Amino acid sequence: MKSNIKDKLQKIDKDHYTLLIDIGKVSKEEGLKSYLVGGMVRDLLLGFDNLDIDIVVENSAKLLAEKLVKKFPNCELSAKHDRFHTAKVIFNVNGEKIPIDLASSREEIYEHPAALPKVSVSDLKRDLYRRDFTINALAVSILPEDFGEIVDLFDGLLDLKEKKIRILHELSFIDDPTRIIRAGRFACKLGFEIEENTKRLLKEAIDSRQFDNLIEKIRGDRVKIEIRYLFNLPDIEHAVRTFFNLGIYRMISIDLESRRDVAYGGDVAYGGDVAYGGDVACGGDVACNVSTGWLIYFALIIKDLSSDRQEKIMKNLQLTADEIKIIKDGFNALNKLKEQQSVDSVIIYHELRNLSAESICIVKMLYGINNFIDEYIEKTSKIKLEITGQDLIHMGVKEGKKIGEILEQILEKKIKNASMNKNDELAEARKLI
Numbered sequence: 423m424k425s426n427i428k429d430k431l432q433k434i435d436k437d438h439y440t441l442l443i444d445i446g447k448v449s450k451e452e453g454l455k456s457y458l459v460g461g462m463v464r465d466l467l468l469g470f471d472n473l474d475i476d477i478v479v480e481n482s483a484k485l486l487a488e489k490l491v492k493k494f495p496n497c498e499l500s501a502k503h504d505r506f507h508t509a510k511v512i513f514n515v516n517g518e519k520i521p522i523d524l525a526s527s528r529e530e531i532y533e534h535p536a537a538l539p540k541v542s543v544s545d546l547k548r549d550l551y552r553r554d555f556t557i558n559a560l561a562v563s564i565l566p567e568d569f570g571e572i573v574d575l576f577d578g579l580l581d582l583k584e585k586k587i588r589i590l591h592e593l594s595f596i597d598d599p600t601r602i603i604r605a606g607r608f609a610c611k612l613g614f615e616i617e618e619n620t621k622r623l624l625k626e627a628i629d630s631r632q633f634d635n636l637i638e639k640i641r642g643d644r645v646k647i648e649i650r651y652l653f654n655l656p657d658i659e660h661a662v663r664t665f666f667n668l669g670i671y672r673m674i675s676i677d678l679e680s681r682r683d684v685a686y687g688g689d690v691a692y693g694g695d696v697a698y699g700g701d702v703a704c705g706g707d708v709a710c711n712v713s714t715g716w717l718i719y720f721a722l723i724i725k726d727l728s729s730d731r732q733e734k735i736m737k738n739l740q741l742t743a744d745e746i747k748i749i750k751d752g753f754n755a756l757n758k759l760k761e762q763q764s765v766d767s768v769i770i771y772h773e774l775r776n777l778s779a780e781s782i783c784i785v786k787m788l789y790g791i792n793n794f795i796d797e798y799i800e801k802t803s804k805i806k807l808e809i810t811g812q813d814l815i816h817m818g819v820k821e822g823k824k825i826g827e828i829l830e831q832i833l834e835k836k837i838k839n840a841s842m843n844k845n846d847e848l849a850e851a852r853k854l855i
Contacts, residue, residue, distance in 0.1 A: 425579065427562060428570030430466045437515045438473050441522065445477065446564035448489050455480040457546065457561035457573065464557050467582055468612070476523045478561065480546055483509050483524040506541050528552065532597040535632060536640050539597070547575055554601045555608065556581045556588045581617070588617040595627040599636060599673065602627060603648035606664040610655050628669035636673035637738040645673055646739045653716035662719060671723070675735055681723055714748060714780050721749045721784045751777050752784025759789060768834045770794040771802055801840065807833055808844035809851065817848075819855055828854050 431439060442458065449456035457478045465472035479486050487509035490497050494513065500521065501510040507526035512519050527549035530539035539552075550559040550573070561573040572579070581588050587605050595601055602624055609616050616624065627633065637645050652670075655661045662684065665671055671678040724732050736746050755773045759765055774782050774795075786795050809832070811825045819825055832850045836842045842850075 425572040425574070426568075426570045427466060427572060431562075431570055434466075435473060437518065438475065438520065441513055441515070441520060442475070442564050443566075443569070444494070445486070445490065445522070446566055446569060448493060449479065449486060450565050450567075452485060452489055454482070454486055455546070456486065456564050458564055459550075459561045460558060463560045463562050463572075464578075464582070467560070467579070473520075474523075475521075476525070477564070478525055478527050478546065478549055480527045481543075483507060483526040487511050487524050507543055525549075530597075532593075535596045536599050536636065546573065550575055551590055553590065554594065554598070554604055556590060557586075557608070557614075559590060585612070585614040586617045587614050587620060589620045589623065592623060595624055599627060599633045600644055600648050602633075602668060603645070603652060603670050603673075606668045606670060607648065607652045607655065607661075610652070610657060610660050610664055624668065628672060631672075634672050634676050637675075637735070642737075642739040646741065649674075649720065649739075650713075650716045653719045658719060662723070665723070674723075674739070675727070675731065677727055677731060678723060681726060684722060714745060714778075717745055717748050717780055718783045718787065721752055722787060724749075725753065725788060748778055748780045749784065752781040752788075755781065756785050756788050759785070765792070765794055767794050767797060767802055767837050770798045771834075771837055774798055775803070802837055805833070805836055805840060807836065807847055809847045813848065814851060814855075817851060817855060 431442065446456060457480075458475065459478045460474070460476040462472045462474055462476065477483075477486075484502060484504070484507070487499055487502065490511050491499050496514045497511050498514075499509065500512045501508075503509070507528055509524045511522050511524065513522065514520075526543050527546045528541050529544035529548040530541055530552045532539050546561060550561060553559040556576045556578040558578075559576050560578040563569060563571045563573065576590055587609050589595065589601070589605075605616055605620065605624060608614060649665075649670075652661050652665065666682045666684075671681070724735060727735070732749075736749065741749075755777060758773055759769070762769060770792075774785065777785070782799065786792075786799070789795060807829060809829070811821075811829065814825050814828060815821060819828065828851060831854060832847050835850055836847065
């Protein structure tokens with residue numbers, strides 16, 4: 423029995439729906455068969471929002487891209503990769519730029535485990551067969567005559583219904599070990615179970631040890647991207663447990679074996695109130711960026727390794743200079759605080775005031791429960807002086823370094839007594855002049 427989700431497609435954003443209709447019509451005119459594929463299909467069936475349009479074209483994605491650009495004045499060719507038989511077009515609709523990824527139906531050949539595949543044009547069946555899991559191997563026709571009809575060649579609909587993560591062939595994890603991370607991510611994200619045979623093959627791949635320290639053997643950014651997705655999931659405790667329970671940590675470094683306890687300790691829970699891209703992170707008004715928030719938990723995992731080993735891992739993962747700085751700043755501030763016999767609000771202020779939100783969260787999570795750190799995040803970081811250098815100049819202080827020193831001393835007093843007003847600040851200034 424054929425399944426059709428035209429009704430679900432009609433409920434998405436009107437502009438995106440219209441584009442699917444238009445692309446289907448152009449495909450028909452050119453004798454091409456085009457299908458919506460990937461996460462958008464899966465999420466539509468699960469009732470989740472997802473407007474990332476990926477289209478597979480039997481024959482030539484390049485031809486379809488060229489025809490779309492020619493037919494629609496608001497469509498431009500953004501990228502084209504002949505080697506991978508892909509193209510990207512962008513439609514400008516009512517001031518919004520809507521990207522559409524196009525790919526010719528392809529098959530992949532892996533010459534050795536974890537290699538980048540050799541890609542050649544093929545048919546839809548082989549294109550779907552090369553994908554990671556059955557739930558991601560569903561296609562939906564966008565041609566006018568059967569718009570919305572699902573192509574399910576590998577029982578992906580059944581696995582969606584039964585909430586199973588299942589690979590499509592026995593060598594899937596060997597061909598691309600980053601699928602091990604994706605299996606864990608989708609299980610966490612969707613609340614699905616990894617199907618038994620898939621779980622067995624995953625374990626065999628990890629136990630074979632051929633993917634130990636994988637980031638030293640392949641381009642580390644392939645692993646980094648997947649780790650970032652995993653550690654950006656809302657249920658971070660589940661994500662970290664998955665990272666260790668599935669053996670994903672071995673791809674980063676076998677030295678992380680000693681950190682397995684972190685998955686069941688309090689550290690992750692204590693740092694688990696980080697909100698990415700929102701107004702709140704670490705329990706206060708310190709906002710973390712969604713692209714870098716994952717580094718907080720990555721720092722937790724590598725913290726007990728030697729600095730040389732940390733450096734090597736970050737380099738092999740191809741972390742950017744800014745990402746490395748976030749982690750190092752957090753570790754450096756943490757070490758300085760731990761060297762102190764005792765800390766107070768002023769010491770915390772001096773150590774944290776120049777740090778990024780992510781670095782502050784690293785300190786909070788790894789230092790342990792400390793009221794002064796919480797106070798800094800919630801209150802101290804917002805304390806500002808009402809007086810300025812001009813007030814001191816009017817009081818007779820000469821321009822120069824001394825003005826900054828006086829203001830700093832007054833600020834330290836205000837940190838300890840937040841009720842100070844401008845008159846109190848001026849009174850303190852007179853004492854210091």
